[in-house]
Structure formats: structure tokens, C-alpha cells
Amino acid sequence: MRATLRWVFWDVKDTLLRVRASVGEQYCKEAERVGLDISPVEVEAAFRLAYRHYSSRYPNYGLSQGLDGRSWWMSVVRDTFSRCRVRDPALLDTMAHNLYHNFCKAENWEVFPDSKATLERCSSLGLEMGVVSNFDRRLEEILHVCGLRSHFRFLITSEEAGTAKPDPAIFKQALQRCGVLAANVAHVGDHYVNDYLASKSVGIHGLLLDRSNQRNARDVPAEHRLRSLEELPSLLQQHKL
Structure with a gap:
């Protein structure tokens, strides 16, 4: 039966649902807010490398290694922009913080x-x-x-x-x-x-x-x-x- x-x-x-715009576009929009001019194509490529690295080295947000979702994602953002030759720690922290919270907004998602x-x-x-x-x-x-x-x-x-x-x-x-x-x-x-x-x-x-x-x-x-x-x-x- x-x-x-x-x-x-x-x-x-x-x-x-899905992300409304590409990661490269969304990250570049944040970079523009702090006065940086970076190509979305370059950022997208850097993000893929950073994401792959952290997913492999710190799977599932690095929970077993003392991380959590917020710290994991902020590290991915910092690494992404570092690969695009952004060196200012304050700028990296600002963009990482803002992007982590921006992805909670409805405007960034398409149902x-x-x-x-x-x-x-x-x-x-x-x-x-x-x-x-x-x-x-x-x-x-x-x-x-x-x-x-x-x-x-x-x-x-x-x-x-x-x-x-x-x-x-x-x-x-x-x-x-x-x-x-x-x-x-x-x-x-x-x-x-x-x-x-x-x-x-x-x-x-x-x-x-x-x-x-x-x-x-x-x-x-x-x-x-x-x-x-x-x-x-x-x-x-x-x-x-």
C-alpha cells in the first residue's frame, strides 16, 4: 500500500528564488559606493576563485573550524577584492560588512x-x-x-x-x-x-x-x-x- x-x-x-544580478555586478556596485572602479568581469572571476577556495578549505561555512556564516562570507568578500588589488583593510571590511547585509534585501532576489x-x-x-x-x-x-x-x-x-x-x-x-x-x-x-x-x-x-x-x-x-x-x-x- x-x-x-x-x-x-x-x-x-x-x-x-535566485540572485537578481550577477555577483560581479552586485559587488561592483558596492565598490563604487566606496570610490573604487573595478570591472564586473574581473570581480566575477575573482569571486569564483575565492568562493572555490573557501568552500574547499572551509566547507559549510567553516563551522568545524571555528567560523560561522557571517565570518565565512566576509572572508570570501575580502579575498575577492584582494584578488582585484584592493589592499586597504578598512575598505575591505566595509564592503564585506555591507555586502553580507545587502543580500538580505528583497531587491537582490528574484522569486x-x-x-x-x-x-x-x-x-x-x-x-x-x-x-x-x-x-x-x-x-x-x-x-x-x-x-x-x-x-x-x-x-x-x-x-x-x-x-x-x-x-x-x-x-x-x-x-x-x-x-x-x-x-x-x-x-x-x-x-x-x-x-x-x-x-x-x-x-x-x-x-x-x-x-x-x-x-x-x-x-x-x-x-x-x-x-x-x-x-x-x-x-x-x-x-x-
Whole structure:
């Protein structure tokens, strides 16, 4: 007998919303405020190097090495601009502080057109919802200013959980939070490994949001792949998982 779906877990970034402008553009806007003139292309390249370095050396915001989300991100920003030949410590600190807080503002995020209606439809089906996201503690404020926070009973970020997807432990924490079996839960996200495979590894019904149709049926069966969030409610209602 097929278990009844009771909960939907959600990834957030690039599933429900995305950064509105490129990192290079946003960082350069902040640099301009303190009198610096740097190319967005140069900043974007420097950011990718800095982000890759810190993600590798200090995974999940460096929690196991004495860091937290705020100090980790500020270090990434400082490193980014240092690679662009900015040497003034005061300027680096100012830009890092401002950018960390700027990303909590609604103007820096774009909610996908199909997000709110899909969340409302899921609620109307009687489904409870929670968030499981590789994000820092700012996520709750971001969801609030973007008008999405009220849809979720709980949020678990990788900073809060102390572990990040694809570690199954973060999904197990979410299951403990909602108090149901994995068979009663679906998880929706855009990342093949972090969302689809990781949720399935603990028995959750993984659903991959594939807006650009990059995955073929050998990777993800058609009934587990969404081209748009608009397809989700009917899939959940029919429980063709």
C-alpha cells in the first residue's frame, strides 16, 4: 500500500528564488559606493576563485573550524577584492560588512514566477512544508522579505544543522522536525546530487526541478523531473512518485 504524502521539503536558491544580478555586478556596485572602479568581469572571476577556495578549505561555512556564516562570507568578500588589488583593510571590511547585509534585501532576489502559486496550491492540498537548504542563517530573513516565509512550518539551513546536503544527516534532522516517515515526504530541488539523490538516499521521494531540461531519463525518470513548479501540485495530488 502506497504511503500518503503529508509533507513537502524545499530547496530554496535556484528552486524558489535566485540572485537578481550577477555577483560581479552586485559587488561592483558596492565598490563604487566606496570610490573604487573595478570591472564586473574581473570581480566575477575573482569571486569564483575565492568562493572555490573557501568552500574547499572551509566547507559549510567553516563551522568545524571555528567560523560561522557571517565570518565565512566576509572572508570570501575580502579575498575577492584582494584578488582585484584592493589592499586597504578598512575598505575591505566595509564592503564585506555591507555586502553580507545587502543580500538580505528583497531587491537582490528574484522569486520565480511559479513559486508563490505552487506553494499556495500545495497548502490547499493539505500538505505541510519545510525548507532544507545549504544556506546560512540569513535565509529566514530573505524568505520573509520575499514574501515566502509564511508557507513553511520550519527551516533547516546547513549552518543551523551543522552539516550540508548531500549529507543524509540534514534530511534526517528535517524528518525528526516534522515527525513523519520518509515515505510520507517529497523533496523538491534543482540539484541532482544535493537534492534528488540525497533525499532519495533516506527514503524521501526526490523530485528534481530541471527548468532547462538538462537531465535525461537515464538520470531521472520523467515522473521525478519537473520542468516547472506548476507541474508539482498535480503530481503530488496523483502521487505518481
